[in-house]
Amino acid sequence: xAETAAPHGYIHNKDEYLKRLRRIEGQAxxxxxxxxxxxxxxxxxxxxxxxxxxxxxxxxxxxxxxxxHCVVNAVAAGGPEADAKLKEASEAIARLVRS
Amino acid sequence: xAETAAPHGYIHNKDEYLKRLRRIEGQAxxxxxxxxxxxxxxxxxxxxxxxxxxxxxxxxxxxxxxxxHCVVNAVAAGGPEADAKLKEASEAIARLVRS
Amino acid sequence: xAETAAPHGYIHNKDEYLKRLRRIEGQAxxxxxxxxxxxxxxxxxxxxxxxxxxxxxxxxxxxxxxxxHCVVNAVAAGGPEADAKLKEASEAIARLVRS
Amino acid sequence: xAETAAPHGYIHNKDEYLKRLRRIEGQAxxxxxxxxxxxxxxxxxxxxxxxxxxxxxxxxxxxxxxxxHCVVNAVAAGGPEADAKLKEASEAIARLVRS
Numbered sequence: 001x002a003e004t005a006a007p008h009g010y011i012h013n014k015d016e017y018l019k020r021l022r023r024i025e026g027q028a029x030x031x032x033x034x035x036x037x038x039x040x041x042x043x044x045x046x047x048x049x050x051x052x053x054x055x056x057x058x059x060x061x062x063x064x065x066x067x068x069h070c071v072v073n074a075v076a077a078g079g080p081e082a083d084a085k086l087k088e089a090s091e092a093i094a095r096l097v098r099s
Numbered sequence: 100x101a102e103t104a105a106p107h108g109y110i111h112n113k114d115e116y117l118k119r120l121r122r123i124e125g126q127a128x129x130x131x132x133x134x135x136x137x138x139x140x141x142x143x144x145x146x147x148x149x150x151x152x153x154x155x156x157x158x159x160x161x162x163x164x165x166x167x168h169c170v171v172n173a174v175a176a177g178g179p180e181a182d183a184k185l186k187e188a189s190e191a192i193a194r195l196v197r198s
Numbered sequence: 199x200a201e202t203a204a205p206h207g208y209i210h211n212k213d214e215y216l217k218r219l220r221r222i223e224g225q226a227x228x229x230x231x232x233x234x235x236x237x238x239x240x241x242x243x244x245x246x247x248x249x250x251x252x253x254x255x256x257x258x259x260x261x262x263x264x265x266x267h268c269v270v271n272a273v274a275a276g277g278p279e280a281d282a283k284l285k286e287a288s289e290a291i292a293r294l295v296r297s
Numbered sequence: 298x299a300e301t302a303a304p305h306g307y308i309h310n311k312d313e314y315l316k317r318l319r320r321i322e323g324q325a326x327x328x329x330x331x332x333x334x335x336x337x338x339x340x341x342x343x344x345x346x347x348x349x350x351x352x353x354x355x356x357x358x359x360x361x362x363x364x365x366h367c368v369v370n371a372v373a374a375g376g377p378e379a380d381a382k383l384k385e386a387s388e389a390i391a392r393l394v395r396s
Binding site for chain 2: 299352353356357360361367368369371372373380383386387390391393395
């Protein structure tokens with residue numbers, strides 16, 4: 001559902017998110033190297049946990065920005081748009097909690 | 100802790116793990132594109148959850164192989180090596196559960 | 199931080215939450231019985247996972263109600279109260295995602 | 298699947314597990330009291346996260362004991378019993394990671 005009006009919350013921090021996602025991409029390549037070199041399972045698992053934590057913190061950042069910009073703007077505007085935005089945010093939170 | 104003797108459990112499935120990790124690397128690039136193009140926060144969060152699930156299933160696969168090869172071999176050999184291997188596996192499981 | 203003004207979001211569903219929490223209390227007693235009777239570890243672990251899921255869904259429900267009532271009211275009132283409420287909600291979400 | 302032969306791993310720590318599960322039961326009652334008294338949503342969510350962590354650590358303890366007793370005994374005995382026990386342990390770990 002494309003948000004037309006105000007820019008999304010994360011955009012003022014766009015470079016920071018790109019930097020973190022590039023690092024995560026690097027971690028994915030690093031895992032491939034570890035498997036290529038047949039490194040020890042537990043060492044690979046340790047890196048996977050680190051990458052999962054990095055992804056988790058990106059998602060918590062995006063969610064925080066979404067709540068304080070997109071959801072706040074919709075709530076300020078009121079009406080069905082606000083309800084849809086809140087429902088959507090809750091569903092995204094549920095996906096995060098359950099992933 | 101480098102495992103010297105028997106090859107690690109996952110090695111007979113090495114190509115499969117490399118393929119899945121390349122896909123995860125592609126997902127990381129896809130997320131960068133979404134941020135670059137300033138796509139909607141919720142759509143990005145949905146992709147982050149999908150990538151987290153993909154990572155989770157790689158880790159569960161590696162752990163399963165580790166238990167049924169590295170831990171089994173150590174248990175069969177017995178002695179302190181087996182205890183160390185079991186402790187190490189439990190710590191890796193705890194990191195996974197808590198990440 | 200006690201919310202004085204509008205009643206909390208979940209209160210209109212209070213009986214439902216009490217029912218679910220009583221069931222969770224029953225699950226905790228059930229686990230004690232399983233341990234008392236020295237039942238098989240895996241069967242106990244299966245019940246622990248079920249209880250964790252039940253707790254998770256209570257927390258997602260409470261969070262959804264909190265966003266759509268307490269946070270919305272604070273945003274509508276605007277000012278520092280709204281910022282505090284959003285920050286608090288994000289921290290609660292982070293605790294949930296990381297637990 | 299009832300384990301007939303050796304006693305389950307956790308039994309030598311039975312009292313400790315019963316104590317922790319009684320505390321978790323108490324937390325469930327505490328949550329009911331908080332809802333009964335219409336306490337603030339975020340304070341209730343904080344307690345839910347604490348209870349989830351307590352459950353998580355019970356499950357990690359049980360799993361560690363299961364690996365180092367039930368799985369080790371089955372591996373020492375060898376044959377299909379060992380494979381079944383390893384598969385079962387991996388499935389329990391997957392449920393924990395995904396809950």
